[in-house]
Amino acid sequence: MHIEIIAVGQKMPDWVNRGYADYADRLTGDLTLGLTEIPLQKRGSASQLAAAQNKEAAQIRSALHACDHIVTLDIPGREHSSESLAARLQHWQENHRQLALIIGGPEGIAPDIKALAHESWSLGKLTLPHPLVRIIVAEALYRAWSINRNHPYHRA
Secondary structure, eight states, X not given: OEEEEXXXXXXXXXXXXXXXXXXXXXXXXXXXXXXXXXXXXXXXXXXXXXXXXXXXXXXXXXXOOTTEEXXXXXXXXXXXXXXXXXXXXXXXXXXXXXXXXXXXXXTBOOHHHHHHOSEEEEXXXXXXXXXXXXXXXXXXXXXXXXHHTTOTTOOO
């Protein structure tokens, strides 16, 4: 299975790129992780904000494929423990060829993108910096994958 993280924002600091790559590179064989960065549009006035979010949403839509199972990363979504995420990952692997995980920009995910989603995943009630979310998601997926393979990375 291939999981593509589609994230608003590019030109991340080196620590973000290294952190994400560390976990993405650990996934081998039956699970691969990719990253598509959507340029963060200029924000200023309220009218610019709406236009920026609309342009980002259009770019997210163009990054999606017809066969993608779409999951948004959003506070109102379903929270997972490491073990429940492992079970969910197993379900995704058994039922889908491709998964698209969407991380929105500073204002979150546009409503029309949320409407496309098959499900939503919450990392908790904290508002997290969007660059950090990439690393957290990559680590959580690696941990879930390691649980499913009885790999020693996850020690309960």
